[in-house]
Amino acid sequence: MTVASVLLVWQVHNSLIAGLDTAVTQQVQSVAAQAQNGELQAHMPNLEDGGPAVQVVSADGQVIAASNGLRQRGRMFTLAGAEGEAVTATTRATGLGPDAKTWYRVAVLTVTTKQGPVTVYAALQTDSVTDSTAELSAALAVGVPVVVVALAVVAWLLVGRALQPVEALRRQAAAIPASDLRRRLEVPAAQDELGRLAATLNDLLSRIQASTGRQRQFIADAAHELRSPIASLHAQLEILGRRADRAGDARGAEWAAGMIADTRRLTRLVNDLLALARLDANPKIHRQTIDLDDLVLDEVRRAQGRGVAIDAGAVSAGRVLGDPAGLARVVRNLLDNAVRHAAGRVVVGLRGDGRSVTLTVSDDGPGIAPADRERIFERFTRLDDARSRDAGGAGLGLAIVRDVVRGHGGSVRVGDNKPGARFTVTLPAAD
Ligand SMILES: Nc1ncnc2c1ncn2[C@@H]1O[C@H](COP(=O)(O)OP(=O)(O)O)[C@@H](O)[C@H]1O
Ligand SMILES: [Mg+2]
The missing domain is CATH 1.10.287.130 (Signal transduction histidine kinase, dimerisation/phosphotransfer (DHp) domain)
Structure with missing residues (x-):
């Protein structure tokens, strides 16, 4: 828009100047014709009426005719004229006013009269052109930024609106978990690119x-x-x-x-x-009310007698909604790991607070380095060195624990028991 504005101002300036050129050229031609016919001075345009300033200069530089008021003030323009065709130019000259020079658009033509060759000048001040272009420039300088800002706002709103369905699709796609690929995106009614994109994505999901x-x-x-x-x-x-x-x-x-x-x-x-x-x-489980304390004590009994003391004194009542086989597996996997790594003692705790039930399994073994605490829940992750590996499984135990617990809407984390590891399983309590 800046480039367009500059071009516009330039164009307007040029056409205004062209208008001045037409006026001064016509004037110079008519005065030249009068000079040739020996009728000079008779019809000189009056400067005060807004007409062009005219001077006719003889070969020796004397002003022999002029618009009224310019006769005595001497030669205003020094441009050389040519015979036959009027030439126009922009030049500075002392105006009628008392003060400094002003800009004129002047046409000049030389003709031969009975008294010898004379040069005819006709000039108009360019202030009107300068004023107009200055006004136009000022208007553009204010208007262009306003228009640009308005356009930007409108474009922002329109584009945002146009992209809204894309954002909606994106949000839906982001909300589909890897564990539930049965979900599908809503296909917009319109059979446009977006509708096809949604259909294609759904196809991909299938x-x-x-x-x-x-x-x-x-x-x-x-x-x-x-x-x-x-x-x-x-x-x-x-x-x-x-x-x-x-x-x-x-x-x-x-x-x-x-x-x-x-x-x-x-x-x-x-x-x-x-x-x-x-x-x-099928991460969704068949749920029934379970007394988790009974289940934990059963598993503790099973794990007893492997050379490690299991302290289940801190097991109090806790009731959850869930799958008994899955939760038994959780407790068993945690107990197996704890017994396998413990130096001599494993402590099992269970407590409920009405909202959730928390199971802790702690041992006094080597513990788990903070860097590995996320990794051990991944499938086939084993940290044990080759020697003790034989005693453990394939590294699937904790992965099963996490999947089952998550399927029950709970969470499992591992922390420090100082020394040893402490696994904490939190499950929503059954009300
Ligand atoms: N109580 C624990 N103390 C120290 N390390 C443990 C404990 N429980 C699990 N780990 C580490 O986490 C790894 C993953 O455990 P798990 O998924 O049960 O696999 P696995 O028992 O088959 O090795 C184990 O190999 C072991 O290195
Ligand atoms: Mg294990």
Whole structure:
């Protein structure tokens, strides 16, 4: 708009000057014609009527005719004229007023008269042009910024409005969690680009859902299919072990025992995989009212007798809505880890405050470095060194804990027990 304004002012200035040029050229031509006909001085335009200032100068520089008032004041313009065609130019000359020089647009033409060659000047002051362009420039200087600001505001509002559906789509897409791919975006009614975008995104979601569904189904099927051969292997190995025992084959009995331990770990792994696949496929759980304290005490009983003292004295009543098998798994996984890492003592606590129920499992083992406290909840994360790995699982225990707890609308975190680790599970209480 600045460039356009400058061009506009320039254009207006040029056309006003062209108007002056026409007037002074006509004047100069008519005076020149009078001079040639010997009628000079008769029809000189009057300066006070706004007419052009006219001077006719002889070859020796004398003003021989002029508009009234200019006859005596001497030669105003020194531009050289040419014969035949009038020339126009902008020049400065002393005006009629007492003071300094002003700008004139002047036309000059030389003609030959009976007295010899004379030069005719006709001039108009350019103040009207200067004033007009100054006024126009001032108006533009104020108007252009106002218009630009107004346009910016309107554009901002219009673009914001036009992009609103995009933002709405974005918000919907952002709200779809990876765990619930059944959700879809609302497709706008209009069959425009946005409608097609929403439809395409929904299509993409369907494909992702189908593909993750297939993947989960595959894991679940694979885990399920693995269970029976492992169980059968386990049974056969037990028979083999007993036979070796009876035959007094100590070496064989030892191998069989090792293989039985391996099949146990395999079973645990397959069960964990199956549990995770089920949690992935259906995070919504079948809920029933559970006395969490009973469940915790059952699991404590199961974990007893592994060389670690388990103190369940701080277990008080806590009732939650949830899936008993899933929550038992949570307690068992936490207890297994604690017993495995404890130096000699594990403390289990449970308390409810009406709004939530909090389960803590603490041990006096090596603890977990702050940097690892988020990582250990990921699948297949094990921090144990290779030696103690054999005792643990495949690193799925805490991943299951987190998935189950989240499925119940709760949270799990790990902190310091000084020394040792303290896992805290918070679940919404059943009212
Ligand atoms: N009570 C604990 N004390 C120290 N480290 C722990 C404790 N519980 C879990 N961890 C660490 O977190 C890792 C992940 O635990 P988990 O998911 O149960 O896998 P796993 O028991 O199969 O190794 C473990 O390998 C272990 O290094
Ligand atoms: Mg574990």
